Amino acid sequence: MLSIKNLHASIEGQEILKGINLEVKPGEVHAIMGPNGSGKSTLASVLAGRDIFEVTDGEVTFQGENLLEKEPDERAKDGLFLSFQYPVEIPGVSMVNFMRAAVNEVRKHRGEPELKSSDFLKVLRDKKALVEIDSRLTNRSVNEGFSGGEKKKNEIFQMAMLEPKLSILDETDSGLDIDALRIVANGVNKLKTPENSTIVITHYQRLLDYIVPDVVHILYNGKIVKSGGKELALDLEKHGYDWIKKEMEA
Amino acid sequence: MPDWAQLKIPEIDFQDIIYYSAPKQKPQLDSMDDVDPELVETFNKLGIPLEEQKMLAGVAVDAVMDSTSVKTTFKENLAEKGIIFCSISEAVQEHPDLVKKYLGTVVPPEDNFFGALNSAVFSDGSFVYIPKGVRCPMELSTYFRINAANTGQFERTLIIADDDSYVSYLEGCTAPMRDENQLHAAIVEIIALENAEVKYSTVQNWYPGNSEGIGGIYNFVTKRGLAKGRNSKISWTQVETGSAITWKYPSCVLMGDNSVGEFYSVAVTNNHQQADTGSKMIHLGKNTKSTIVSKGISAGKSQNSYSGLVKVIKRAENARNFSQCDSLLLGDKCGAHTFPYLTINNDSAQVEHEATTSKIGEDQIFYCNQRGISTEDAIGMIVNGYAKEVINKLPMEFAVEAQKLLQISLEGSVG
Ligand SMILES: Nc1ncnc2c1ncn2[C@@H]1O[C@H](COP(=O)(O)OP(=O)(O)OP(=O)(O)O)[C@@H](O)[C@H]1O
C-alpha cells in the first residue's frame, strides 16, 4: 500500500523529517505517536503533498506508484485521505457542494459517472448517520464556525464519503468528547475493509482501545525510533517519552 | 480628467482618437476550425452554445439560426406590447419626442469629463421604451448575445420605463471581447416612472491586456438611473472581469417617494488590471431605500477599489441605506481599497455600512486539493461562494456563465 524509504523533508531550510522508513500493507492499522513537534503532522502533510514542505531525499510509493511526483489532488483521487489536525474553514462554500465536487472528482478519476443528485443526497444521508453528525452542519459553509469536535467529526464524515484506500488521521481524537470519540472510532472501524489501511496519529492510548493498531511507531525528532505491537502505546501512557529520550541519548 | 479615483491612468491623446467609424465588417470565417483555438477553448469553458460561438467569432451561420430572423421574431413579440427596442440612431429618427424629452436628463453633457466626451461624439447605442402597465415578457438579453460583437466605442443607452412597467435588460456578454479601440466611454441613462422597475445587468469581459499589463481596454462609463416616480425601483447588477482600467459608478437618483435603488457588483482584477468602481445613491424623496453590495476580488498585481457615495438631502425623510463592501485577495501583490463617502443631512436617515477583507489562503487551497479538487476548481468554488449574493441577481441563463467567467478570469493566479 504505502512504502516510505529514507524520507527527508524541510521547511524554510530547516530539516523536520530526518530519514523516515515505514511500510504499510493493505488492511493494516498503524499508530504513530511521539512528542509535540516531533514531525507527525509534517509527515502527514508531506504524504498529502503540501508544497510548503520540501522533500530533500527519499522515496515514497503508494499503490506501486511514485507518490512524490503527483499533485496533491491527484494523490487524493488515488485514494489518499488526510484527516487534518486543524481542519480549515472555507467561508461561502457549503459542505454539500464541497462534497459533491470532491466525490465527483474521485468518481471521474475512477472512470465512474457522476452521481445523480438524488443518489448523492442518499449517500450523504447514509454517511451522516454513520458518524452521527448533526444534519444541519452539511448545509453550512465548510468548517465555518464548527466547534472543535464538530470539525473532527466532519473530517471522518468526509472520509466516509470518499472511501479512501489509505487514511491518515492526524489527532482526530483530540477535541472530541467521550461519546464523540466512541462514535468516530466506530465510524472508522465500520469503514475498515481488508483492502484499505489506516495511519492513526495520536497522543493517547484511549483511541487505540477502539481502533486497535497492528503496529505502533514512535516518531522522535524526525525519525521513527521504535516500533512495536499495541503494548507499546500502553508503555508510553505509563512512562511518557523520557525513557525513549534516555535510550536515544545512550 | 477626473483624478479622484484610485487609478493610474496613462496619458490619453484625445486628438489621436477616431471619433466615428462605421463598425468594421469582420472577415467571415468558414468554420470554427479557422477561429483562434484559445478563444474556442474559452467559449467551451464558458459553456456557450456552438451556434452562438459562431456568431461571436464571426463564422458564417446556417440559415436556420440566422441572427436576423431571430431578431425579427423577437422584435415582433415586443412590438405587440408596444415596447420600443431599437438603436438610438433609429430612435432619434422614429421617436424624436421621447428622445428629446429624456436624453441627457439623467446624465447632462456637462456631468463629467468622459460623459461630456460621449455626449459630444456618441455614435450609436440602444433605446428602450416600455409603455405604461407593460411587463416586458423577456429579458432584453438574447438580442445582445447576438449583437454583442459590434458594440461601439462611445455607446449611448437610454431606457425609459413608463408608469407601472417592468424591464430586465442585460448588456454585454461573458465571451471575451476584443476591440481595436482602446478607449471606451459609454453612457447609460435610465428613467423609471411611477411604480416602474428596471433591472440592468452587465457582464463586462473586454480585453484586460496581457499578463505584463500591455494593452487592454480603458473603460470609462457613466451609468445613472433616475427613479423619478413614486415607488419606482432601479437595480444595477454588474460582473466586471475585463478591461485594463475600469472606471464606473452605476448610480441611482432616488427622486420619487418610496423609490428604491440597488447596486450589486462583483469586480475581478488580475495581473495588472485596475478597477475603481462603486455606486452613488442620492436620496431625494421620502422613504427612499438603497442597497449597495460590492464584492471586489483582486489577484496578481492588480488594484481594486470601491468608491461610493450615499447622500441624503435635507427633505428626504426616513431614508435608508445598507452598504456592504467586501474584498477578497489572492496572493500578496494585489491591493484592495474601500472609499465609502456619506453625506447625511437628515437625522431620520438610517445608514449602515459593513466591510470585510479576506484572503484565499494556501491552507484553504490545500484542503480542497486534499479532497481531490484541483486548485483552479477550488478557487472557482471559493470565489463563487463569495460572489453568490451578486451572481444570484443575474438573469438565470447568465448566472452559470458568469460563475465560470469568474473562475477563468482568475486562472493561474495562485500557485
Ligand atoms: N509551517 C511551518 N513553518 C515553520 N515550522 C514548521 C511549520 N510546520 C511545522 N513546523 C515545525 O516542524 C516541527 C514539527 O511540527 P509538526 O507539526 O510536524 O509536529 P507534530 O509532531 O505534529 O506535533 P504535535 O503533536 O504538537 O501536533 C515543529 O518544530 C514545527 O514548529
Ligand SMILES: [Mg+2]
Ligand atoms: Mg501534529
